Amino acid sequence: MLPSGEQIAIAHVDQRAVITEVGATLRTFVKGGVSVIEGFAGEEVPTHARGQVLFPWPNRIGDGEWTFSGRSARPTIDDVEHATASHGLVRWRPFRIEAVNQNRCVLSLLLHPTPDYPFLSEISVAYHLGSLGLTVTTTVTNRDEVLLPFGVGFHPYLSVTTPTIEGSQLEIPAKAYVAVDDRQLPTGEILPLAGHQLDFSKRKSLSGHELDVTYTELVRDDTGLAVATLEDAQGGEIELSVDRNFPYFQVYTGDHLEKGRRRTSVAIEPMTCPPDALRSGKDVVVLEPGQHWAGSWRLRRK
Numbered sequence: 357m358l359p360s361g362e363q364i365a366i367a368h369v370d371q372r373a374v375i376t377e378v379g380a381t382l383r384t385f386v387k388g389g390v391s392v393i394e395g396f397a398g399e400e401v402p403t404h405a406r407g408q409v410l411f412p413w414p415n416r417i418g419d420g421e422w423t424f425s426g427r428s429a430r431p432t433i434d435d436v437e438h439a440t441a442s443h444g445l446v447r448w449r450p451f452r453i454e455a456v457n458q459n460r461c462v463l464s465l466l467l468h469p470t471p472d473y474p475f476l477s478e479i480s481v482a483y484h485l486g487s488l489g490l491t492v493t494t495t496v497t498n499r500d501e502v503l504l505p506f507g508v509g510f511h512p513y514l515s516v517t518t519p520t521i522e523g524s525q526l527e528i529p530a531k532a533y534v535a536v537d538d539r540q541l542p543t544g545e546i547l548p549l550a551g552h553q554l555d556f557s558k559r560k561s562l563s564g565h566e567l568d569v570t571y572t573e574l575v576r577d578d579t580g581l582a583v584a585t586l587e588d589a590q591g592g593e594i595e596l597s598v599d600r601n602f603p604y605f606q607v608y609t610g611d612h613l614e615k616g617r618r619r620t621s622v623a624i625e626p627m628t629c630p631p632d633a634l635r636s637g638k639d640v641v642v643l644e645p646g647q648h649w650a651g652s653w654r655l656r657r658k
Contacts, residue, residue, distance in 0.1 A: 359401045361450055368459040368485035374398075380451045380463040380481045382407040382512060385490055387657040391515040392490070392594055394621035404613055405511040408447040409481055411496070412473050414509025415570070415606060415631035416440040418541050422635040425502035427474040429634070438539040443511065445472055446479065459485040466499065476500040479508075489595075489656025496650075498643035505640045507629035512655060513610070513621040514596065516588035520619045521609060523589030527559040528605060529582050530571035534630045541632045546572060559585065562609060562622070570630050571605045574598070581654075584624050593658045601651030602626040603639065626653040 361377030373385040374395075381402060384395040396402045419439045421430045431441035451463035464480040467473070480495040498504035516524050533554055535545040549555040554569055574582035583597040584605055598605070606625035610618055628651065629639040641649055 358398050360398070362453065363398060364453065364456055364461045364463075366457075366459050366461055366483060366485050368487075371485050371490070373483060373485060373490055375461055375463065375483050377450050377453060377463070379408050379447045379449065380465070381409065381447070382483070382490075382492075382510075385655065387489075390517065390592065390657065392655060392657045394513040394515045394617075404610075404617070405443050405447065406513055408443065408511050409479070409494075410443045410507075410509035410511060410625075410627075411446050411479050412467065412475075412477060412506040412508075413444050413634050414507050414625065414627040414629065416442045416540060417634055418539065418632050420635070424505045424634070425475075427502070429472060429474050431472050438541075440539060440541065441472070443509070445470070451481070454480070469500075475502070475504050477504055477506060489654055491652055491654045493650060493652040495648055496641070496643065497648050498645050501645055504643045504645075505634060506643075507627065507633050507640060508651065509606070509625055509627040510653065511623060511625050512596070513623045514586045514594050514655075515621055516586070517592045518589045521588070521622055522563050522619070524562045524622070525559045525585075525587040526556045526562050526607075526622065527585040528556040528571050528607060528624075529575040529584065530557060530605065531573035531575065532571070534570035534572060534604075536570070536631070540568070542570075542630055542636065542638070544636075556607075559587065565609065566611045567607045567609045568611075569607050570627075571607060572603060572630070574603060574605070576600070586622055586624070594655070595658060596624045596626070596653065596655050598626045598653040599651055601649070602628055602653055604628070604630055
């Protein structure tokens, strides 16, 4: 038995992906023998949210009680330095494997109320490999009797074919970013990117840039997709696109990771809301009892 439980392998032509039972985590994704994400080995426990699903909140939430629908919650702090709780509650929970086909799998989890999140919800994650790459579709259902607040995110680390990301080019189609304090929590300000060193709306080198930034006001194409691109120094190119249900990208260059992982990939994280959203209410998704929500994002190596 591996630490992340059952390993689900799916394939399409020259693409291969492995999703794990624990956390419905994207462990590996390869196209033509080249890694699309920097994942982790089967015998490893993932670190730094590598490939994990972030629910019922992405990013981090501050300490202190918050209330919704007449219920009070108090998150368990796991980032002691910043007094925050990171990346939700489902990363280490075994999901139920609902369906497995050659190029698709579906996993789900019924999340029961806890002091951290006193609501009954269900999350389903479908991974599908096809001609457009890997499409990830998430469905959340309110199984409770009251209004349900939540946020969703994902934490893939995009690979490069070079030893580090130095010389890689990044493009993030955003007009603004979320200002944060020294705890990495939003100050309430959304600031314009034009002319700022954090502006990657036109493709530019990552050399000399340390990023852990929440981007927003995403620029979308005619189909409603916002497309982020990472091009490494040898010309390999990866696209991560999100539909309109994901109005935020968190971009992290891994400058504080352990040796061997530091600046070797770029996390581009689709998010439905900014950090601390359950406390602030900013862009939180709210469902009526029995109501569903669904959103998709896609990853491909060109």
